[in-house]
Amino acid sequence: MRLGILTGGGDAPGLNAVIRAVVRAAMRTYGWPAVLGIPEGFKGLVERIDPIELTPYTTRGLINEGGTILHTTNRANPFQYPVGDDQYADCSDTAVARIAELGIDALVVLGGDGSLSIAHRLAEKGVTVIGTPKTIDNDIPGTELCFGHMTAVSTATDALDRLHTTAESHHRIMVVELMGRYAGWITLRAGIAGAADAILIPELPFDADSLCEQVKERAREGATFSIIAVAEGAKPKGGDVSVLQEGSGVYQPQLGGIGTQVAEKLRGVTRLETRVTVLGHVQRGGSPVAQDRLLATQYGVSAVDALARGEHSCMVAYNRERIGTVPLEQVAGGFRPVPLDHPLLEAARQVGTLMAE
Ligand SMILES: Nc1ncnc2c1ncn2[C@@H]1O[C@H](COP(=O)(O)OP(=O)(O)O)[C@@H](O)[C@H]1O
Ligand SMILES: O=P(O)(O)OC[C@H]1O[C@](O)(COP(=O)(O)O)[C@@H](O)[C@@H]1O
Ligand SMILES: [Mg+2]
Numbered sequence: 001m002r003l004g005i006l007t008g009g010g011d012a013p014g015l016n017a018v019i020r021a022v023v024r025a026a027m028r029t030y031g032w033p034a035v036l037g038i039p040e041g042f043k044g045l046v047e048r049i050d051p052i053e054l055t056p057y058t059t060r061g062l063i064n065e066g067g068t069i070l071h072t073t074n075r076a077n078p079f080q081y082p083v084g085d086d087q088y089a090d091c092s093d094t095a096v097a098r099i100a101e102l103g104i105d106a107l108v109v110l111g112g113d114g115s116l117s118i119a120h121r122l123a124e125k126g127v128t129v130i131g132t133p134k135t136i137d138n139d140i141p142g143t144e145l146c147f148g149h150m151t152a153v154s155t156a157t158d159a160l161d162r163l164h165t166t167a168e169s170h171h172r173i174m175v176v177e178l179m180g181r182y183a184g185w186i187t188l189r190a191g192i193a194g195a196a197d198a199i200l201i202p203e204l205p206f207d208a209d210s211l212c213e214q215v216k217e218r219a220r221e222g223a224t225f226s227i228i229a230v231a232e233g234a235k236p237k238g239g240d241v242s243v244l245q246e247g248s249g250v251y252q253p254q255l256g257g258i259g260t261q262v263a264e265k266l267r268g269v270t271r272l273e274t275r276v277t278v279l280g281h282v283q284r285g286g287s288p289v290a291q292d293r294l295l296a297t298q299y300g301v302s303a304v305d306a307l308a309r310g311e312h313s314c315m316v317a318y319n320r321e322r323i324g325t326v327p328l329e330q331v332a333g334g335f336r337p338v339p340l341d342h343p344l345l346e347a348a349r350q351v352g353t354l355m356a357e
Contacts, residue, residue: 001026001307002034004104005054007068008041008076008115012134012148013288014296015068018110020059021300027056029301030308036102037069041111042118043076045095051102063293066286068110077118077250088249096125106307110134112146113335114252116315120332123313130307131315131328132299136284139183141334142326143317147296152179152283153189159279160194160227167225173215173266173274177259179283180231181252183337186283187231188344191353196229198354200262203338204345205237208262211356212269218354219272228266234258298323 003026007015019037026032037052038044044051052070062069075082081091099107106128109119112135123129133140136152156178167174176196180186184201191199197218200206215226232255235241242257259276267274288296295318302316302323314325338345348355 001030001032001105002036002103003032003106003108003307004036004038004051004099004102005070005108006038006041006044006110007070007072007134008109008111008118009072009074009134010112010136011068011072011284012136012146013066013151013284013286014147014292015110015134016062016065017288017293017296018132018134018147018300019054019069020062021297022108022304023054023059024056025301025304030304036104039070041072041076041115042078042095043073045098046076046078046081046091048098063297064287066288074114074252075250077114079118079121080250082250086249092121092125096122096127099127106130106312108132108303112137113140113331113333116140116328117332120313120328123328128307128312129328130303130312131331132303133315133317136186137180137183138185139181139336140315140331141336142315142331143319145295145318147288147292147299148284149185150291151286151289152186153193154289155283155286156186156190156279157194159277159282160190160196160229163227163277164195167227170273171224173226173228173263173270173272175228175230175259175263175266175274175276177230177232177256177276177278179279180233181255182233182335184231184234185338187229187234188338188348191229192344192348192351194229195227196353197223197226198228198356199348200228200230200234200356201338202231202233202235202241203340204355204357205235205239206356208236208265208356211262211354212266214354214356215266216270219270228262230259230262232256232258
């Protein structure tokens with residue numbers, strides 16, 4: 001079998017580790033003749049960019065490399081492909097033709113909700129395709145864990161640790177805005193691990209007045225500083241998410257600004273010195289933590305195993321410590337927020353974390 005492999009959407013730590021695992025399993029375990037790397041995500045198919053012949057030799061040393069050697073874009077949907085200013089065309093037939101032209105028998109898509117939805121639509125057009133769940137946000141349905149997430153959690157936790165020492169020195173409120181477009185997984189996990197005093201996530205719209213009261217109460221009780229972890233997609237009760245730039249066509253809205261809003265409110269009401277940190281793409285960069293390297297390796301190997309068994313139109317998924325597969329149609333267009341009865345929320349409450357619910 002000749003494989004094609006591409007990385008789509010925002011990058012995430014562990015992409016290169018999956019590429020390495022796919023190449024090794026396909027060529028070493030199964031003796032398949034070729035794995036072609038498609039550069040720039042689906043754009044590489046539509047624009048017929050020369051593929052990169054991957055081998056176990058050329059993919060060595062990749063397990064700890066951040067980013068993606070294949071590069072990626074979150075603006076290349078073949079079904080709604082940008083062809084000019086605000087103009088889009090359905091170029092999916094070109095993508096399908098290119099896959100055939102390259103002699104690719106199966107395409108491995110390393111992507112998030114968007115790329116996996118595209119993979120599903122390509123499968124409906126007859127392409128043999130399998131997905132692996134990539135996103136630091138951890139919001140893909142059908143799997144408990146996406147690779148990249150735990151590295152982002154670790155980076156955000158480190159940031160919270162560092163903010164603690166400077167917050168304490170200056171007796172300040174520190175608001176840190178973390179990634180997570182519509183799901184609060186990063187903020188919830190890092191917020192607990194980094195001992196944030198308040199955690200604000202999209203799943204639990206917050207009451208700004210009660211947040212201010214609770215922070216004032218902390219100060220009255222003797223706390224000399226407060227750390228507030230807020231997900232970029234968090235919103236006040238009855239309010240909306242904070243958008244930096246509106247989406248249009250295939251461009252998703254760019255979120256941001258909620259950290260500043262929360263800080264202004266806190267500063268105004270508590271009269272305490274307040275600063276904002278927007279951690280941003282630092283959370284997507286750098287070397288994957290061990291857990292992501294393990295997950296990425298298992299995902300890569302399992303995707304090849306599934307194809308060898310004749311399984312496709314599915315995504316490899318991690319549930320209850322086992323890797324299985326779920327049909328792409330159950331993933332496409334879906335979303336996995338933090339469930340309101342999740343044990344981590346209960347743990348956060350029990351250690352006294354404010355959520356201003
Ligand atoms: N539900 C969907 N169906 C089809 N295409 C989508 C969907 N959601 C997003 N897309 C498109 O998929 C591409 C990648 O989406 P993006 O969210 O950036 O990456 P990913 O989710 O794969 O990390 C973008 O061009 C986006 O417009
Ligand atoms: O790279 P961009 O366009 O700034 O995207 C930022 C967004 O991508 C993410 O980092 C990850 O989202 P995806 O995995 O869906 O690409 C979000 O947390 C963030 O809102
Ligand atoms: Mg997405």
